Amino acid sequence: MTRISSIPFLPSLSSLPSSSLAGMAVLATGGLCLIFASVFPWLVVFPEAWSLPMSEWIGVSLTWLFELIKPAVRLVSFVLEYPMAWMNKGLTTTPWQISIGAVTALGWYIGGWRMALLGFLGLGFVLVSGYWIEGMNTLALVGVSVPLALTIGGLTGIVAYEFARVRNVIQTFLDIMQTVPTFAYLTPLLLLFGFGPVVGLIASAIYASPPVARNVLLGLQRVDAEIKEAAIMSGSTRMQQLFLVELPAAKRQIMIGVNQSLMAALSMVIIAAVIGGFDDIGWEVLLTMRKAQFGESFLAGLVIVAFAILMDRMSARLIEEGARFDFRISMGIFAASVLAWLAGSEYLPGASEFALLDGVAERVDSGLGEFTAAQGARLDEIKNGAMFYGLLPLRIGLDEAVLPFTWGFQWDAGMSALLLGVAIAVALALAYRGRPLAGIGLVLAAGMLETGIANLPWPFVLAGASALGWVAGGRKLALYAFLMLAAVLISGLWERALLSLYLCGASVFACALVGGIIGLLCAVSPMAWRIVRPVCDMLQTIPLFVFLIPVLMFFQIGEFSAFLAICFYAIVPMVRYTRHGLVETPAELLEAAQACGSTRWQILRDIRAPYAAPTILLGLNQTILYAFAMLVIAALIGTTGLGQSIYLALGQADVGLGISAGAAMAILALVADRLVQGFARSRREALGL
């Protein structure tokens, strides 16, 4: 066999790929900032004098606008009071036997005995927990807001589908709606509608419409071209085509939208409880949480979870167009419940008199007290360890976080030089071995760790984001990232934005690491997936708010608790997508690799992982968006940064701050979203998908 000499693989500057060039540019920016920081302090802290008072401007102009439209708004509010009152009256005064009977009967009809049992147990739990009335109040809000959301969202989706010209605008708008944090909706609504349940109602209707719009549009777009043409050739008018053929054909996708919309509405109704003024279950959680009655707030949280599971599973059943079950049995169940009410109403207690689980709540409380008393030292150790050795250095940098009091020694300039020197040496070695990008990344990581995310010089952040944009999606995306971040920079919210970025980054990093490993495990072992899957389903059904309860129970208020809550919520997509990507590699590629003599591990590394990369990136993207969403909710239990500003703005009805901080948060999420999507797209293209 003759051997042919191959081309040497040594890199030269001119032949470096664009990603490495971009990395070098960022590195250079960082280096310059580091060198000149002492001479020009404005490189690190963006001067107050340069920023524009955007919050105030927004505040003033919105207040003016609100005064203008207030009469109209108040009319809407007045009109909405009626259906809300009816719904509320209906749900709270219906005897509980009949409500439970009706839900059980419905469960039977759509899903047989499993759904019937789920309905019975779910509502039964709500009843015995003693939160029946509060639960029904919450349900009433959902019951009014969802039809509203379906109407608004459905119409939006149809309009976007019918008029190609506005489609892009609507889609962008939907994207933004998805990233604007939940609390940020509330402040302007509060100003417009005044205190009261209508705010929660409107907020949840607004929050729950984008999923409907998205899925209606998607469903309509996906209807088979031949079906559409058949409708045209049958001589239908456009309206007939739409309502008789296309919408029914898109039913499945639309039902997915309804399911998502229901869950969004429930989540928002519960979040809206922070405004108060309405005796619902979210308020109950908040109240007991503030009083540190964790047993009760845990119980109330479980009631929310019960509702969430019921709504999710029942509406998910509707998506599947499986056979329906015998209607007569449903009628029988319902009749039995009416009979039970007629016969037993004198002997059975009223809905709000149940307190069977109060003992449980107390037990949880006392048990928790004992546990924290016994294990407090250990819990503190975990918390402090994570704070001092993980979160704090990430936030303010090794140079400030390493103190004799925690680490046992004081960080000094020499150590910084040593750290960077080692990083650079390793980077050069990597570059020599043909991996310049890895080297650059390493130096950047070392520099960021030394400085801390909250102390990063702004030119460095802007350059970094633009460079990522350039690599992920070309000049346009680079410009987009730059302009968006620059807007945050001059709005005066930069420092808070960096703090949010830090906490979000830390949790996303943790989620990516742990979630990636769990996903990998589940991909390798079906057994592990059988265990992890229901946990994921569960975590995804639970409304955001409920995540705060368990972390508070063990770790009290503080940044670490917020970090944990974010992680628990945001880890799910990472696990799911990682597994999905790894498992879904086409069989022919796996066979080909196997026929080449690869071991299982080699197949995983060489075939499955690269093939799964775009999917995993999408999972990372979801994780980032989830983390931003939770970041704001976590402001309730102690975070700094934009989330806190939004929450404070709500308390002070400061619409300017609320909107601008909300917008800044949305910008961070949007930029992250575009960047990761860009990377995912270029990976997919590289795979020829």
Add this chain to the structure above:
Amino acid sequence: MTAHENGTAKAAVACEGVWQVFGADAEHALGDALKQNDGNAKAAASLLRERGLIAAVCDVDFEVGNGELFVIMGLSGSGKSTLLRCISNLIRATAGRIQIEGEDLRAAGERRLIELRREKLGMVFQHFGLFPHMNVTENVAYPLRVKGIPAKERHARADEVIRLVGLEGRESAYPRELSGGQRQRVGIARSLAVDPSIWFLDEPFSALDPLIRRQLQDEFLRIQTHLKKSIVFVTHDIAEALKLADRIAIMRDGEIVQVGTPAEIVLRPADNYVRGFSRDVAKGKHACVDSIMRPLDKDAPGADDPGLRPNMTLDAALASCMSLYEAVPVRDDNGNVIGSVRPKDLVAALQVEDS
């Protein structure tokens, strides 16, 4: 003409009673069905099918000699790919013995299988199975990479096989940038990278248009004359089978209904199923005089001698005895008469299917 007939060396591939049954608890169900039918494979297979299992390969026996090009052919769904996957052990056969150069594959452990694939076996897939994230060189060098061969060396070897399949100049292209024919060349090159002694090809040219297919078939034959590998080639195209094969095995519903040389398949089909395949084939091109030659003592040749040779195609033979009625002699290369052929047999052989 086939290497297996000399019988001295161990067969490259030998299958004995190979079964592949899909479904719940297939192994047990197969044993049960065989027992109930006293080992009758046909009856067992139909019993399995009645019970809702899929008997994709039923009791298959054959041998592939060293350097032989063995073609498995049959209609879609007849179990060709499954059989090939059993032989290459991508799926483990439900029952039977599969030997590669005398070594029992079903008994081999995971590690040994990997070793075999890295040393002896190469495989080409119907839909190419190229890795989309690797360029041509990386794809071709992949089997060497998993073996742990250093980059420089494996790229050199990859370049070599890439040249062999005529893809030089496209080394840094990605699969998505190649045409179908070029992709399959990459697949072929990859399967040849480790210089395997046994080569499996699963309908390698079926996804290509007829012109490219012809071109690749010719190139395949050219490569094979160089490399002299033992080959199991799957196809559903009778013309391709006749063109390439030393011997052909015809499959139906998981069973092999006939094994034979192209001439045997064309001239003496075992049943109507096989006959159906060869109906549209120009038989005169594929069968030779020796397939209808009779011994001298049966039919003494007449006076005319049109100069027949045993390896002449029937078409050519018929052309030279157009106006003759009596038996004519067939001579070997030295001019000795070794048999005789009756012209009417020639005509009959060519028309056997039309009746």
